[in-house]
Amino acid sequence: xxxxxxxxxxxxxxxxxxxxxxxxxxxxxxxxxxxxxxxxxxxxxxxxxxxxxxxxxxxxxxxxxxxxxxxxxxxxxxxxxxxxxxxxxxxxxxxxxxxxxxxxxxxxxxxxxxxxxxxxxxxxxxxxxxxxxxxxxxxxxxxxxxxxxxxxxxxxxxxxxxxxxxxxxxxxxxxxxxxxxxxxxxxxxxxxxxxxxxxxxxxxxxxxxxxxxxxxxxxxxxxxxxxxxxxxxxxxxxxxxxxxxxxxxxxxxxxxxxxxxxxxxxxxxxxxxxx
Numbered sequence: 001x002x003x004x005x006x007x008x009x010x011x012x013x014x015x016x017x018x019x020x021x022x023x024x025x026x027x028x029x030x031x032x033x034x035x036x037x038x039x040x041x042x043x044x045x046x047x048x049x050x051x052x053x054x055x056x057x058x059x060x061x062x063x064x065x066x067x068x069x070x071x072x073x074x075x076x077x078x079x080x081x082x083x084x085x086x087x088x089x090x091x092x093x094x095x096x097x098x099x100x101x102x103x104x105x106x107x108x109x110x111x112x113x114x115x116x117x118x119x120x121x122x123x124x125x126x127x128x129x130x131x132x133x134x135x136x137x138x139x140x141x142x143x144x145x146x147x148x149x150x151x152x153x154x155x156x157x158x159x160x161x162x163x164x165x166x167x168x169x170x171x172x173x174x175x176x177x178x179x180x181x182x183x184x185x186x187x188x189x190x191x192x193x194x195x196x197x198x199x200x201x202x203x204x205x206x207x208x209x210x211x212x213x214x215x216x217x218x219x220x221x222x223x224x225x226x227x228x229x230x231x232x233x234x235x236x237x238x239x240x241x242x243x244x245x246x247x248x249x250x251x252x253x254x255x256x257x258x259x260x261x262x263x264x265x266x267x268x269x270x271x272x273x274x275x
Contacts, residue, residue: 031076038069048156056106060129062097063122064157071099071158080269083214087111087188091181093143093201094193096122096158098129101136111135114187118142118152118173118194119160143194144175145204159262161195182208192217196264202232209239214273218248221266223258229268241272
């Protein structure tokens with residue numbers, strides 16, 4: 001690893017470092033080798049067809065190979081939820097099929113995890129995947145700014161989201177008020193991946209995160225709606241969080257053309273933490 005860091009100090013390092021990183025990961029990281037195996041073994045499998053696979057001693061059922069590989073890469077290979085202080089209590093909002101909960105339980109077995117997943121069909125996979133783990137509690141509810149019934153668009157994998165504009169959508173789900181979840185409950189780590197609903201939910205968390213040390217959320221910027229990222233970040237910094245961000249779909253020339261994915265013109269992984 002020291003060799004690659006030294007190499008980066010030279011101009012030629014920017015050319016060969018990416019290949020060196022791949023070689024290093026393949027040699028040193030079991031999870032990366034597993035990812036490569038999964039890509040070769042399942043890479044030609046059609047999307048939206050359930051598959052079963054063994055993952056760190058757990059039999060996991062996933063509804064879609066592409067979303068599984070993407071989540072596995074982020075959670076198991078890149079370890080985006082790794083914390084320097086083990087959490088006592090974790091809140092997983094947008095638990096999907098349970099990969100985040102399984103990884104967190106494996107890393108921090110003494111912690112308790114409360115998980116919410118809005119999509120009724122995806123919740124069935126979550127239930128199958130974590131049913132045998134006593135310290136994970138799951139709820140088939142959306143997270144919102146109030147207790148409500150909401151229209152929901154299901155995508156069949158990890159892209160289902162609350163849809164308040166489609167009046168013809170008859171898929172109705174139950175939502176719980178985030179304030180009811182956080183009041184009188186102290187979570188060391190909150191993970192939030194709720195497909196755009198974070199813009200509604202995060203402002204409601206103001207004043208309720210005093211004992212939260214780590215907060216992760218994926219920010220989804222719909223190209224057809226206004227952005228409130230500045231307000232969210234300002235509110236978090238006012239609550240003594242420091243911010244770090246990764247872009248998932250950066251546009252190389254955004255002044256000329258902005259790339260969109262599923263209607264989003266920007267996707268950000270936002271890490272908020274207290275020092």
